[in-house]
Amino acid sequence: MAWMAWTLPTAIFFVVIACLLITFTILAIKFPETPRVGVLRIETTRGDRLFITLLGSAFINLAWLGIVGANQPFALIVCLIYAAAVFRWV
Incomplete structure (x- = not known):
């Protein structure tokens, strides 16, 4: 990934976004909600x-x-x- 010139804050940002998306997907499957x-x-x-x-x-x-x-x-x-x-x- 060196070609993208990642910094630690950038990597943390994308990891947090990915974790949020995974968490919300699991929540949607386990606990479906109505709008x-x-x-x-x-x-x-x-x-x-x-x-x-x-x-x-x-x-x-x-x-x-x-x-x-x-x-x-x-x-x-x-x-x-x-x-x-x-x-x-x-």
Whole structure:
């Protein structure tokens, strides 16, 4: 994989995404769910909420990088709070 110039943070990022997808696939097989309507007034499943969380987290990190520039681990805390809110209320 040296041709891709992977760094440790990049590898961790993709491993975490892969683990999330595997976990949510197993959850969907073991515990099927029906879509629910949240605060956005659209039907969402676990997978939809995961996608909304990942997309929103990307924007949070980009905004954090543009506004603050440093201390990116604090952006992770904001993303975790955002993820908890999405899975609770969306």
